[in-house]
Amino acid sequence: MSSFAPEHPLPFQYDAALEETLTDLTSLLSDSYRLTRRAVALLLLQEDPEILAMVREVEGERFAVIEERLKAARARTDQPLDVAISLQRHTTVRAVTERVVSHPPQTRPSPTEYLGRLCMSPLTGIPILMLVLWFGLYQFVGIFGGGTLVGLLEERLFGEIINPWMTARVESLIPWRWLSDLFVGEYGIWTLGITYAVALVFPIVGTFFLAFSVLEDTGYFPRLAMLIDRLFKRIGLNGKAVIPIVLGFGCDTMATIVTRILETRRERIIATFLLSLAIPCSAQIGLMTALLAGHPRAFMVWVGIMAGIFLIIGWLTAKLLPGEAARFTMEIPPLRLPSLSNIAVKTLARMQWYFLEVLPLFVIASIVIWIGQLTGLFDLVIRMLTPVVHLLGLPDKASEAFLFGFFRRDYGAAGLERIKEQLNVNQLLVSVVTLTIFLPCVAQFLMMKKERGMKMALMMAGFIFPFALIVGIVLNQLLKILPIKL
Amino acid sequence: MTRIPFFDIVRDAMRGAKRTQTDAVESKAGEAEETPRRRVMIVGNPNVGKSVLFNRLTGHYMVVSNYPGTTVEVARGRMRLGETLYEVVDTPGMYSLRPLSEEERVGRALILNEAADAVLHVADAKNLERMLPFTLQLIEAGLPVILVVNMMDEAERIGVKIDMEALQDAVGVPVVGTAVLSGRGLEELRNAIDEFIRSRTPAAVSV
Known part of the structure; x- marks a missing residue:
């Protein structure tokens, strides 16, 4: 040896x-x-x-x-x-x-360096983050992507031109209603699956990934991580936990794998828990924002509630966790103007990734719903969900969205998008908040099981779903009692 | 290069989980008869370019993350120098020989359990002061260390100058300056590894 x-x-x-x-x-x-x-x-x-x-x-x-x-x-x-x-x-x-080693003489910070520092300091960094959220997320993704582009694609192109034509063709080819429903019914592979994926998810997730790539290329994210790190330390959490958490805004499932970098089992559990509870992933942020587009106050309340839940749960868990700050250093690259080719490559790669993951799921969901409808199972589950949905102050139709939401939050959000016109702003806010707290997706649960064990995953899921509903119910009651009309 | 591949880290972690299997298949297909006779281990802090160096040495493509602490799994590849086939091991990021995280434990377990003919300590040229304590520990531990001072280009850009000869004298092990992303210093490093191993008594490697 x-x-x-x-x-x-x-x-x-x-x-x-x-x-x-x-x-x-x-x-x-x-x-x-x-x-x-x-x-x-x-x-x-x-x-x-x-x-x-x-x-x-x-x-x-x-x-x-x-x-x-x-x-x-x-x-x-x-x-x-x-x-x-x-x-x-x-x-x-x-x-x-x-x-x-010889270092260069200290020079005065350049304007970009100065701006970079402003992004990291809590006093200026939080307002800058708000601006980024407002213009990058709300205006660009929500109003432009979720409003203008979805309007053009879903309502005009698919709703008025492609789908009526498609429906007519399929129905003339397949005379049996029960079978043609599989393709062009209310939840058909074409009318639900493909239409959702192409006309709804594509413009929203596309604009989101574009905004995301621009921010990434400027070097904003490491600064955001530093800012959140400082906030973390305020509430007593280990600074290293910021990495999986910030990554969670990209994809919670993969961020769950990254919790491996944390030192103790306890920290990993807390990070996994926070990820699945309070961090919406990229696709979900896009779709949720699109739902709230046009209702700036509701949007701000949503951001506020999610930040609040994150901080409170983070603080509570930090109370349970003996506070030992880990060594945590991060290289901060200089801020710079983004390069167009970088942005194009990254945006396209991400959209491809999302599409490959989501399109098959949407198609499978259509098939599952179709089978469920044929056997009557679908209606049974919807009927079971209806009382819960009523507690949230939502109409019957919202049960479907929540059923979808059990599988993927973004799928649930897409379901809400369909019935958006039937909801008032309060109802919209309640449903978006409730859905955001749901587990991100089935894949997330499987990853939790793999990384933290079945018992822990079940415990977390067992907390998260009731918690989401309770928050939704409380929010609904608050809005009613106070009474606030957003 | 200073971009932060924010998503890449995620993909990297995913690939990390699958990497071992892929490697096994590839080595079966590629070099069926020959087993590597030497081993080179790449160690160092997170985010100093270990994985890029690994890719450059082995030609094995892998997405490289720029975030600290994400080479969660261990990557293995092969490299040929002259007539010798080497196994190259990319270890998870480590700050010191005394592990505090799971990743660091994996890294040290590799050092403890697998004899290496050369241990490449990859260090960030911009931050030598933070890197060298680990170099000292590796030397202290009697490991066959080559210090790879990476990101020389970035260091130069911000005006940091390093006297490589003086550094080599001070630490007493071979020192090579590189910028692996652009390929600078790689040839020199390969030669240094080759020469270093020739100059030492052969180690028994059991791969």
């Missing part, structure tokens, strides 16, 4: 006391480690549990002596040994870098 690892002539030394301890410890260790005895001794002094276990196993009876020496060494210093060791390493390194 120890075929190499000659004792290198070291380019540096620790202080006399530490060197003495090291000499003592190395003389007690056997020569059967992949690392040098000196490195093993240092790791022992730093109380590395794995190394302790390894040495205990390798040294057998002699471990008692080693343990005793370690205890004595720890008692001799007033500074924790791991701190002392890393400080001394740092001193050595600084002596080297001072000789070897």
Whole structure:
């Protein structure tokens, strides 16, 4: 096992006391480690549990002596040994870098650097974030993508031209109503699946991904992560958790995988939980925004409620989590003007990714609903959901959207889009908030199961769905009692 | 290059999960008879270009993330230098030999359990002061370290100058300056690995 690892002539030394301890410890260790005895001794002094276990196993009876020496060494210093060791390493390194590295003289920050800093400081960063949300998300994705483009595509192109023609053709080809419904019925593969995907999801998700790529290319996101990191620290959460959380705005399912970078199981559980509860993914943000487009106050209330839930749940879980800040550093690239080719490539790649994932699902959903309708199961489930939907102050028709929402939040949002005209703004807000709190999608649940185990995934889902409904019901009551008309 | 492939990190994590299987298939198809006789391990902080270096050395395509801490799984590939076939191992990001996260534990487990003929410590030239403590630990641990000072182009752009010879004298291991994204210094690094391994007593590798 120890075929190499000659004792290198070291380019540096620790202080006399530490060197003495090291000499003592190395003389007690056997020569059967992949690392040098000196490195093993240092790791022992730093109380590395794995190394302790390894040495205990390798040294057998002699471990008692080693343990005793370690205890004595720890008692001799007033500074924790791991701190002392890393400080001394740092001193050595600084002596080297001072000789070897030369830095440019400090210059005044350039305007872009200054702007970059403004994005990160909470005082200015939060208003900037609001502006980005307002113009990038609400105006561009919601009003332009969800309003103008969807109007053109869904209502004009599909609603008035393609679908009537398609329906007529299919119905003349297939004389049986029950079968033609599979393709062009209310929930048909063409009239629901393809129409949703192409006419509804495409313009909204497309504009969202475009806005997202522009922001990404300017270098805004690392700054946003820094800003959220600072807020995280305020509420006492580990800063590293910001990475999966910010990623969740792209895709919760994949962000759940990224929670692996967190240090403890507990942190991973909290991050997974927050992701599935309060972070809408890219497609969902787009569609939810599109639903609320034209109702700026409702949009702001939605953003506010989601931020509130996130902070409260984050704070509560942080209370349960002993607060230990992890080392967290992030390279912040300079702000710059986005490049057109970069944006085009990224936007197209994302749309392709989303489409490949979503189109088959929409088609499958159409088929499942068709079977459900033939067997009467669909109506049964809808009838079961209706009382719940009534509690939310919504009309019967909304049950379908919520049924869809169990599978994917964005699918549910697309379902709401269909009945948008029948809802007032309050109802729209209640349904959007409730849906946002739902689990993101079936894939998310499967990933939770894979990463956190079936029990944990079920517990989280068991909390999230009732919680979503309760928030919706409370919101509905509040709007009624106060009474607020958005 | 300073763009942040925000989505790439996500895709990367996904690919990471699948990578092991792909590798197994590829190695079966590609180099059926030959097993690598040497091993090179790439270590270093997150976000310093380990995965790009891995791709450049092995020619094995993989999407590279620019976010800290995302090389969650271990990537393995192959590289040929002269007549020798190497296994190249890309380890998860590590800040020190004393692991604090699951990823770091994986990284150290690799160092502990798999003998390497060369350990490439990839460091960010812009931030040597933060990188070198880990180099010291690797040297201290008796590992066959080559220090790869990466992102030289970015460092130069912001006016950071590094005296490579003086650095090599100070740390006592080979030092190579690179900018792996643009391919700069790669040839020099390959030569350095080759020379380094020749100069050392052969290690028994069991792949």
